[in-house]
Amino acid sequence: MFEIIDPSLRAFVEVAPDSGFPIQNLPYGIFSTPGQGMRAGVALGGWIVDLHALERAGLLPVADEARLFGQGSLNAYAATGRPTWAAVRARLAALLSGQDPRLRDDADLRVRAFVPMEQSTLHLPFEIASYTDFYSSEEHATNVGKLFRDPANALSPNWKHMPIGYNGRASSVVLSGHDFHRPMGQLPVAGGAPAWGACRQLDFELETAFFIGRGSELGTRIGPDQAAEHIFGMVLMNDWSARDIQRWEYVPLGPFQGKAFATSISPWVVTLDALEPFRVDAPVQDPAPLPYLREQDRHAYDIELTVELATAGGARAPIARSNFRHLYWTMPQQLAHHTSSGCNVRAGDLMGSGTISGPAGDAMGSLLEMTRNGSQPLALPDGSSRTFLEDGDEVVIRGEARRGELRIELGSVRGRVLPARD
Numbered sequence: 160m161f162e163i164i165d166p167s168l169r170a171f172v173e174v175a176p177d178s179g180f181p182i183q184n185l186p187y188g189i190f191s192t193p194g195q196g197m198r199a200g201v202a203l204g205g206w207i208v209d210l211h212a213l214e215r216a217g218l219l220p221v222a223d224e225a226r227l228f229g230q231g232s233l234n235a236y237a238a239t240g241r242p243t244w245a246a247v248r249a250r251l252a253a254l255l256s257g258q259d260p261r262l263r264d265d266a267d268l269r270v271r272a273f274v275p276m277e278q279s280t281l282h283l284p285f286e287i288a289s290y291t292d293f294y295s296s297e298e299h300a301t302n303v304g305k306l307f308r309d310p311a312n313a314l315s316p317n318w319k320h321m322p323i324g325y326n327g328r329a330s331s332v333v334l335s336g337h338d339f340h341r342p343m344g345q346l347p348v349a350g351g352a353p354a355w356g357a358c359r360q361l362d363f364e365l366e367t368a369f370f371i372g373r374g375s376e377l378g379t380r381i382g383p384d385q386a387a388e389h390i391f392g393m394v395l396m397n398d399w400s401a402r403d404i405q406r407w408e409y410v411p412l413g414p415f416q417g418k419a420f421a422t423s424i425s426p427w428v429v430t431l432d433a434l435e436p437f438r439v440d441a442p443v444q445d446p447a448p449l450p451y452l453r454e455q456d457r458h459a460y461d462i463e464l465t466v467e468l469a470t471a472g473g474a475r476a477p478i479a480r481s482n483f484r485h486l487y488w489t490m491p492q493q494l495a496h497h498t499s500s501g502c503n504v505r506a507g508d509l510m511g512s513g514t515i516s517g518p519a520g521d522a523m524g525s526l527l528e529m530t531r532n533g534s535q536p537l538a539l540p541d542g543s544s545r546t547f548l549e550d551g552d553e554v555v556i557r558g559e560a561r562r563g564e565l566r567i568e569l570g571s572v573r574g575r576v577l578p579a580r581d
């Protein structure tokens with residue numbers, strides 16, 4: 160079912176041996192260049208391979224008239240479904256290795272097809288109609304439950320029975336590199352009426368997310384074992400959170416303005432095919448979930464995740480390290496639950512994993528957890544410390560997977576906090 164590219168295959172163009180975008184990765188993105196508008200490409204080392212150029216040359220196994228890759232989003236291509244994704248991936252591996260010589264031996268086409276990444280501007284990969292955020296890390300849900308609610312009953316009684324989630328705000332999803340202003344909002348005041356002001360407890364959340372490719376009809380469900388037919392690929396995500404605004408507003412309907420001012424994603428969408436070599440067992444579930452959430456082939460991926468904080472003063476420090484494999488609820492279970500009522504999904508829907516904390520001491524995916532709600536400041540190498548984010552702070556999340564000689568990256572997602580606009 161998955162199109163795995165032989166780990167020994169090499170591209171005929173130069174790709175640095177330590178690049179996280181070898182021919183075995185081929186993540187999809189949307190880019191533009193000074194002379195030409197938005198189109199789709201795959202990353203290969205320091206190049207973007209222009210898929211619209213290959214499509215126009217008739218080299219990709221998609222209908223000519225479809226122009227799937229000459230658009231400002233991946234929505235139309237992703238909606239075609241896994242058989243087309245697999246055929247395109249197999250063709251790209253053949254063309255980019257030279258096993259199929261039609262690109263390698265065509266000098267004019269090579270000039271059009273290989274675009275240096277540094278001469279390109281990246282854009283959001285999808286037109287995002289809906290954004291859902293899950294809450295699937297047991298450690299994160301436990302840590303936050305202790306801080307926000309009851310330390311003795313940190314996990315709510317429903318947590319081990321379903322992947323909890325909320326419908327987020329698609330309009331404020333931004334691409335990596337987009338700096339945003341500290342949000343204004345209602346801030347809780349102990350025992351009294353709230354104040355209006357700039358958020359004082361601005362946080363990041365270490366997450367991954369997946370994009371829906373093939374959609375579903377309203378009134379139908381997607382079972383966990385069919386999920387891979389619908390999941391196009393993964394990105395890194397930072398679900399910026401205003402903890403003071405959130406704590407006051409979330410009762411009883413959940414996050415609203417505290418998570419609606421910016422959610423950052425990485426530009427390159429890494430396919431499940433590329434991740435397949437990094438498959439590992441997912442955590443054992445006890446109690447067993449209801450049958451509609453049971454998986455024949457339950458698995459996760461071994462994706463190392465790191466968070467770096469850079470301050471306006473020039474300090475730069477790794478502050479957290481976690482792994483996608485720790486999530487209790489898998490992406491197929493999240494999608495199965497999301498459609499369990501008959502809720503339909505569409506190409507370009509974005510589904511966040513939830514903050515990925517883990518069992519190790521430094522595996523905490525937010526400052527809220529690391530600083531125990533601001534009560535234990537985090538020391539930085541320049542002698543400063545943080546409870547929550549300050550103006551000028553930049554957060555960078557990176558993700559990579561390794562097995563033997565093979566290493567692929569999800570790339571990075573970065574964003575900087577600008578002062579509030581009151």
Ligand SMILES: O=C(O)/C=C/C(=O)CC(=O)CC(=O)O
Nearest residue numbers: 293294295303307364513514
């Ligand atoms: O437990 C809560 O009340 C809220 C937790 C979050 O802020 C989590 C959220 O956005 C979902 C997640 O990232 O896990």
Ligand SMILES: [Ca+2]
Nearest residue numbers: 292364398514
């Ligand atoms: Ca979140």
Ligand SMILES: [Mg+2]
Nearest residue numbers: 398418421422
């Ligand atoms: Mg958000």
